[in-house]
Amino acid sequence: MVDPATAFLQGGVPAGSAPEHSLRHAPGPYFGSYGGRWMPESLIAALDELEETFEKAKLDPDFLAEIADLNTNYSGRPSLLTEAKRFSEHAGGARIFLKREDLNHTGSHKINNVLGQALLAKRMGKTRIIAETGAGQHGVASATAAALLGLECVVYMGAEDCRRQALNVARMQLLGATVVPVTNGSQTLKDAINDALRDWVANVENTHYMLGTVSGAHPFPAMVRFFHEVIGQEARGQILDQVGRLPDAVCACIGGGSNAIGLFHGFLDDASVKMYGFEAGGDGVDTGRHAATITLGRPGVLHGARSYLMQDEDGQTIESHSISAGLDYPGVGPEHSYLHDIGRVTYEPITDTEAMDAFKLLCRTEGIIPAIESSHALAGALKVGHRLVADAEKPEDVVIIVNLSGRGDKDVETAADWFGMLDEDGHVKGTTLSTRNAKGHAHAAGAGSAGVDSADSNTKDSSHE
Amino acid sequence: MSESTKVGAAPAVFESKSAAAIDKAKAAGRKALIAYLPAGFPNKQASIDAAIAVARNGADIIEIGIPYSDPVMDGAVIQAATVEALANGFHVTDVFDIVAAITAETDAAVMVMTYWNPVMRLGVDEFARRLAEAGGAGLITPDLIPDEAAEWFAASDKYGLDRVFLVAPSSTPERVDMTVRATRGFVYAVSVMGVTGARSSVSSAAESVVAAAHAAGAERACVGLGVSQAKHVREIAAYADGVIVGTALVAALRDGGVEAVGALAKELSSGFDAPADAEATL
Numbered sequence: 244m245v246d247p248a249t250a251f252l253q254g255g256v257p258a259g260s261a262p263e264h265s266l267r268h269a270p271g272p273y274f275g276s277y278g279g280r281w282m283p284e285s286l287i288a289a290l291d292e293l294e295e296t297f298e299k300a301k302l303d304p305d306f307l308a309e310i311a312d313l314n315t316n317y318s319g320r321p322s323l324l325t326e327a328k329r330f331s332e333h334a335g336g337a338r339i340f341l342k343r344e345d346l347n348h349t350g351s352h353k354i355n356n357v358l359g360q361a362l363l364a365k366r367m368g369k370t371r372i373i374a375e376t377g378a379g380q381h382g383v384a385s386a387t388a389a390a391l392l393g394l395e396c397v398v399y400m401g402a403e404d405c406r407r408q409a410l411n412v413a414r415m416q417l418l419g420a421t422v423v424p425v426t427n428g429s430q431t432l433k434d435a436i437n438d439a440l441r442d443w444v445a446n447v448e449n450t451h452y453m454l455g456t457v458s459g460a461h462p463f464p465a466m467v468r469f470f471h472e473v474i475g476q477e478a479r480g481q482i483l484d485q486v487g488r489l490p491d492a493v494c495a496c497i498g499g500g501s502n503a504i505g506l507f508h509g510f511l512d513d514a515s516v517k518m519y520g521f522e523a524g525g526d527g528v529d530t531g532r533h534a535a536t537i538t539l540g541r542p543g544v545l546h547g548a549r550s551y552l553m554q555d556e557d558g559q560t561i562e563s564h565s566i567s568a569g570l571d572y573p574g575v576g577p578e579h580s581y582l583h584d585i586g587r588v589t590y591e592p593i594t595d596t597e598a599m600d601a602f603k604l605l606c607r608t609e610g611i612i613p614a615i616e617s618s619h620a621l622a623g624a625l626k627v628g629h630r631l632v633a634d635a636e637k638p639e640d641v642v643i644i645v646n647l648s649g650r651g652d653k654d655v656e657t658a659a660d661w662f663g664m665l666d667e668d669g670h671v672k673g674t675t676l677s678t679r680n681a682k683g684h685a686h687a688a689g690a691g692s693a694g695v696d697s698a699d700s701n702t703k704d705s706s707h708e
Numbered sequence: 709m710s711e712s713t714k715v716g717a718a719p720a721v722f723e724s725k726s727a728a729a730i731d732k733a734k735a736a737g738r739k740a741l742i743a744y745l746p747a748g749f750p751n752k753q754a755s756i757d758a759a760i761a762v763a764r765n766g767a768d769i770i771e772i773g774i775p776y777s778d779p780v781m782d783g784a785v786i787q788a789a790t791v792e793a794l795a796n797g798f799h800v801t802d803v804f805d806i807v808a809a810i811t812a813e814t815d816a817a818v819m820v821m822t823y824w825n826p827v828m829r830l831g832v833d834e835f836a837r838r839l840a841e842a843g844g845a846g847l848i849t850p851d852l853i854p855d856e857a858a859e860w861f862a863a864s865d866k867y868g869l870d871r872v873f874l875v876a877p878s879s880t881p882e883r884v885d886m887t888v889r890a891t892r893g894f895v896y897a898v899s900v901m902g903v904t905g906a907r908s909s910v911s912s913a914a915e916s917v918v919a920a921a922h923a924a925g926a927e928r929a930c931v932g933l934g935v936s937q938a939k940h941v942r943e944i945a946a947y948a949d950g951v952i953v954g955t956a957l958v959a960a961l962r963d964g965g966v967e968a969v970g971a972l973a974k975e976l977s978s979g980f981d982a983p984a985d986a987e988a989t990l
Contacts, residue, residue, distance in 0.1 A: 284853055284876045287853060287879070427787055445901055544824055559794070
């Protein structure tokens with residue numbers, strides 16, 4: 244018998260064929276020794292209420308129909324699966340397919356989760372949602388869902404991120420959200436989560452905390468994953484349609500790990516499908532400036548879950564570093580820690596430079612500007628492609644799916660800076676704007692002529708950081 | 709998750725130091741004053757001096773907080789103090805020296821308040837062993853609920869340490885019951901849904917939380933969060949077994965040093981004996 248959740252997800256697995264020890268749909272609160280609830284007692288009642296509401300909703304055909312309707316008629320699902328033929332030439336000839344979460348409304352996979360949680364908030368009678376955000380993507384998605392469903396929305400964002408991502412702050416405000424700059428601690432994503440939790444403790448009566456990834460206390464990891472499982476389910480059906488068989492590998496980037504867990508869950512029980520999660524290697528894992536939590540962290544508790552964690556010898560959280568704000572988090576979802584320990588998923592770091600090379604390659608070969616987060620998965624797929632092709636009879640026998648979790652519009656300024664396309668005032672070189680604003684300022688040689696065309700020679704420009 | 713919880717029937721072959729301190733205050737016709745100060749703020753020696761001054765001015769239990777990078781239950785004043793302590797080079801194992809120094813100089817029971825990850829990192833058993841060796845009474849754990857505390861139950865039993873869990877206004881009767889059974893020493897009754905910080909009045913929820921804890925069998929329930937004035941102390945003393953003050957003391961230490969924090973402790977403890985119409989507002 245197919246339960247409604249499975250029916251909703253329309254998985255490719257025929258009923259009854261799942262292995263006895265399925266890794267899919269793990270309900271929590273524990274994933275091996277990870278997960279749980281390392282939380283103040285004050286919030287346990289709210290977590291219990293959320294868990295109960297979620298468990299009921301996922302078996303309720305009305306709720307599932309509501310989600311399905313929003314996915315189809317608001318987000319634009321199913322997202323495409325696009326074969327990246329010219330990009331594939333750089334992966335040893337392996338066939339690379341892109342799961343196009345970048346085409347969703349608001350530009351990333353984040354919308355899947357916020358719509359689900361906003362519906363749950365309404366079911367619980369909450370009138371206010373709060374969220375944390377790093378670069379602003381989850382904040383924008385949360386503000387979107389709140390506007391759509393008529394909820395008050397407050398987004399906590401590090402003060403430094405507010406400055407760097409002023410446009411996303413404006414987007415949230417346009418959507419009716421209040422953005423609170425966080426000046427506590429290191430003023431980063433983890434501190435935004437801390438402040439959101441402090442707000443939640445004080446306002447839990449009418450407020451739902453819309454956590455943006457598969458981390459946090461139970462039921463968040465299992466619940467956020469549930470809303471993203473649609474990614475893997477669609478991808479599975481699409482690759483079977485287009486290629487006639489399962490892929491050899493699936494690849495995704497890992498910050499907290501929500502887009503990855505959504506894709507992986509479509510294939511976890513297919514032993515032939517290799518799985519790769521690519522963490523942010525920042526300046527390099529030997530530099531201390533990275534966000535390679537599983538690669539170099541050790542188990543601990545942060546923000547409610549036991550999981551791998553970047554921490555010092557005292558158990559203090561270490562600051563992470565990545566060119567990608569969405570991956571710049573010193574923790575990771577507990578289910579990933581489990582999948583790492585049992586060897587089902589391979590986690591590897593990708594440096595800023597490798598990610599930005601892949602970013603540009605996708606722009607130039609496929610006409611798609613990817614999010615820098617997703618570029619980590621693209622860079623990883625290039626490596627995996629070469630490895631798998633080496634063991635294959637013909638390169639084109641190797642099929643890889645990459646989760647293109649978001650579009651790169653938000654990253655244009657970062658990318659332009661990385662590739663040396665900006666002048667000292669932050670304007671694009673060679674434009675009228677640049678010339679006009681450059682008045683009275685000394686300029687580096689070549690300013691005004693170096694535009695996009697010079698980017699090829701500047702891919703490893705280290706001036707970024 | 710409560711089905712999986714194993715709450716050991718604690719073999720009380722040792723004396724709970726924090727319970728003894730509360731009972732001693734009761735025997736003297738008052739309630740216990742529990743004073744929170746962060747370890748290493750503004751530096752290691754000054755935090756020791758401040759704790760000794762507070763103990764000599766009426767505090768029955770000293771609660772030494774371990775500065776932590778992600779203190780989700782703390783408001784702005786304590787956050788700022790712990791950030792400063794970390795910036796000044798505080799290391800987690802310094803807390804054992806601090807506890808030992810305070811217990812050597814005073815009769816107060818010394819509890820350590822800590823978020824859980826620093827304990828896990830050192831090792832729960834190792835942490836408990838060193839705390840017991842330093843003369844510490846036990847731990848107050850704001851982000852560890854009994855549901856996740858199996859390792860801590862074992863270590864606290866092994867080394868004879870108190871384990872203080874929190875009960876909140878939002879706690880269901882089932883959770884209050886479970887938490888009271890898991891607790892040794894006293895139950896920490898959270899007065900308000902929120903984080904640490906001085907408030908002008910203490911929430912009326914506090915009295916209900918204490919009543920729920922007592923009804924569940926707690927012999928000692930102490931109220932914390934938002935308590936900053938002698939009049940709050942007096943109010944709470946009417947129904948609870950102890951009063952926990954943090955932010956106000958930290959602010960006094962920050963602004964006026966060891967002398968000021970000692971004076972405030974004296975002022976606060978006057979709340980136990982001052983007549984009800986003497987408004988000792990600070």
